[in-house]
Amino acid sequence: MSESSFTSIRNATIASIIAGIVLLALPVAREYLGTFLSWVWSGLTWCWTALMTSYALPGWVWIIVFLFTLIGAVSIFFRLKGEPAKPEYHSYIEDSMYGAKWRWQWISNRILDLWCYCPRCEATLVYDDSSCHRFSYEEKKTNFICENCGHSVVASVPGGNKAYAIGAVEREIDRRIRTGAYKRN
Ligand SMILES: [Zn+2]
Incomplete structure (x- = not known):
């Protein structure tokens, strides 16, 4: 024992x-x-x-x-x-770029409903990319205009038409997330 x-x-x-x-x-x-x-x-x-x-x-x-x-x-x-935790940057839904205030939503990890607003009066901006038309000799760019502020150009994205401008802003959002710059706002 x-x-x-x-x-x-x-x-x-x-x-x-x-x-x-x-x-x-x-x-x-x-x-x-x-x-x-x-x-x-x-x-x-x-x-x-x-x-x-x-x-x-x-x-x-x-x-x-x-x-x-x-x-x-x-x-x-x-x-x-439990639900999987949302990434921290999902609370990042607004920022100033090219002189305008841009807002968007996150659906999973994609940016949705991206558009710009006037920083002075909050009006929804309208775009003008007529410089990108075929027979235009102007430099290619897309202007974003506030109708509420005397049709003044609030933001201007050089390089292409509206789709290009939206893509450029998306790339800038992506860059600010990757570098962590969005947290310093
Ligand atoms: Zn305005």
């Missing part, structure tokens, strides 16, 4: 002797213990009877019960798993 098992047997013996002395000394406690044990026993017998009784339930009821259990387990799993 190993020493540890000898120790545990010794401890158990000491514990039962102490318990026996306490029970003998306190008849009230012995009475309570008897009530508690009979209560536990009646609970166990009730469970046993409930488990051993055969139920006349048709098979489809069991299928429904099984499906509900499965749905419950799956929903608990996803609740515990």
